[in-house]
Amino acid sequence: MRDVVFALLPEVVLLDLAGPSDAFRNANQKVPDSYRLRFVAPAPTVQAAGGLQLGALEPLPSRLPDGALVVLTGVAGPSMPLEKPETRRLVEWLASGVTRNGLLLCVCSGSVVAAKAGLLAGRECTTHFEHIEELRKVEPRARVLDNRIFVEDGPIFTSAGVTAGLDLALYVIGQQLGPRVAAEVARSLVVYLRRSGSDPALSPWVAHRNHLHRAVHRVQDAVVRDPTAAWSSRDLSDVACTSSRNLTRLFAEHAHCSPLDYVQLIRFAFAKELVTQSKLDLESVAARAGFRSAQHLRRVWSRWEAQPPSVSRNLLSAARVSRADCGEPPAPRA
Numbered sequence: 532m533r534d535v536v537f538a539l540l541p542e543v544v545l546l547d548l549a550g551p552s553d554a555f556r557n558a559n560q561k562v563p564d565s566y567r568l569r570f571v572a573p574a575p576t577v578q579a580a581g582g583l584q585l586g587a588l589e590p591l592p593s594r595l596p597d598g599a600l601v602v603l604t605g606v607a608g609p610s611m612p613l614e615k616p617e618t619r620r621l622v623e624w625l626a627s628g629v630t631r632n633g634l635l636l637c638v639c640s641g642s643v644v645a646a647k648a649g650l651l652a653g654r655e656c657t658t659h660f661e662h663i664e665e666l667r668k669v670e671p672r673a674r675v676l677d678n679r680i681f682v683e684d685g686p687i688f689t690s691a692g693v694t695a696g697l698d699l700a701l702y703v704i705g706q707q708l709g710p711r712v713a714a715e716v717a718r719s720l721v722v723y724l725r726r727s728g729s730d731p732a733l734s735p736w737v738a739h740r741n742h743l744h745r746a747v748h749r750v751q752d753a754v755v756r757d758p759t760a761a762w763s764s765r766d767l768s769d770v771a772c773t774s775s776r777n778l779t780r781l782f783a784e785h786a787h788c789s790p791l792d793y794v795q796l797i798r799f800a801f802a803k804e805l806v807t808q809s810k811l812d813l814e815s816v817a818a819r820a821g822f823r824s825a826q827h828l829r830r831v832w833s834r835w836e837a838q839p840p841s842v843s844r845n846l847l848s849a850a851r852v853s854r855a856d857c858g859e860p861p862a863p864r865a
Contacts (some may be wrong), residue, residue, distance in 0.1 A: 533707070534599040538624075539572040539588065540606050540617055540644075543579045545605040547638040550697035555600075557716045558704045565708055566600075573620040580607035589626045597632040600703070601625075605639025605692050610665050613647055622648045630686075636699060639692020647671035654684040659692040695711070697722060699724045710736035714755050735800035735835070739786040739793060746771040747785045750778065751793060758797040759821035764790065795831050802828055806840045813840060 534553045537548060554566055559566040572588040579585055587844040595601070603625075605611075612618055625635075625648035637645050642658035643666055652672040659661075667675045676682055681690035692700040697720070705713030714736055731737055740751060743854040753770045754762060764775040767790045771778050782790050802820035803812055811819070817828040830841055 532567050533571055535566050535602060536569045536571055536592075536595060536598055536599055536603060538591070538621060539570060539577045539585065539604060540612075540621060541574075541577050541615075542606040542608060542612075543577060543585070544605045544607055544639060544693065545579050545583065546693050547641070547696050548579075551638065551700035552604055554697055554700035554704060554716055557719050558708060558712060559718075561712055561715055562708050564632040565772070571843065573617040573624075583751070586645060591620065592629070594773040595629055596635060599630075600636060601630045601633060601681075602636045602638060602695070603641030603644050605659065609661070611643040611647075611662070611816055611840040613638045613643070613669070618644065618647075624687075625650060633686070634703070635687045636703065637689040638696035638699065639663075639690070641692075642666055642689040645687070645689070646673060647862070648689060650710045651689070654687060655682050656684065657682045657688060657691060658689060665793065694722075703735065710800075713737070718752060718756070718845050719819050734794050735803075738796065739788050742785040744781060746773060746778070747781050750782075750788070750790060754794050758794070758801045759819065761821075762791070762794045767791075767794075796835070798829055799835055802832070802840075803836075803843065806844050816840070 535552075537552060539548065555566045555568060556630045559568075570585070570588050571591050572585075573591060575588050575590070576584060576586045577588060584748060603678040613622070614711075621644060625645060630650070635650065637656075637658070639659045640662045642651070642656055643662055645742060646656070646669045649670075651666075652668045655668065655674045655676055657676045658666045661679070663677060667674070678693050679687055679691060681702065685817055688699055688703065690696050701713045701717055701722075704716060738757065740748070742748075750770045752766050754767075760766075764778075768775040768778045771781070773781070776792055780790060782793065786793065790797070798821045802816050802822065805819060806813075809816075813825040813828065817823070817825045820828065822831065829839065836843065
């Protein structure tokens, strides 16, 4: 179980806190004992922006367990109050190295606090557009990027804040628990799962999702929920409440693929999970993933993978053996 530690300051923006915390809470419901939420602050009570009192907060811990996630939330106002006693104590806590063996997630102006603690020196980072220049001033050694949902640089993540904090949480959940869990959490929260355009590689479960068109997302959500359904052009257009011709145009414009290509991609992703996480033969995998036959699966597989399914399975088996030799627990198998 990983601790997710939310470090709060007075005037915390509630959406900076509520979005990521509910994502991790939801993920823990879907994968029990994956996350434990904690809420810490320099003082036991914090008044959030808007006047809500948050009480019974933990004091800033002197140590955190390995693998912990620390989430720095933003505060309301034109700038981060770096000279206030609470902020100074939080900066000192961060500068002590408490996040050294875990991840640091900065939401909105939380990036400025991390910068003040010296944690963003030499790193790429971002923040809410209203705090971009402030971040540059506080840490001139950082490479501050404009117009990003979030930026990942090693164990430190920074985001544009507010709803972008939720995007960041979903991304981290996808990395740690798998993209399908992240997609399920996004569906539960009724939000779109997308990733920053700066990401170097997209998992098939989240590829073609970096857009904001509601009808296209609605179709993609339906396919992810049930990739093995016998999706036809008519079925997909009915989900979008538009014509097949218009849906094809919308997918080309916003998702940069065709609707049926997207169906094949998601079926491939599902099949790859079955190949690498189960002992099913390829015919059984093909049937469960919605393909007509193993030959059909191999043909579709070759569009996205240079190596055949057997190689992917053998590579994972070798990795399991390596983990066992090192005394690590094996990865779960179906």
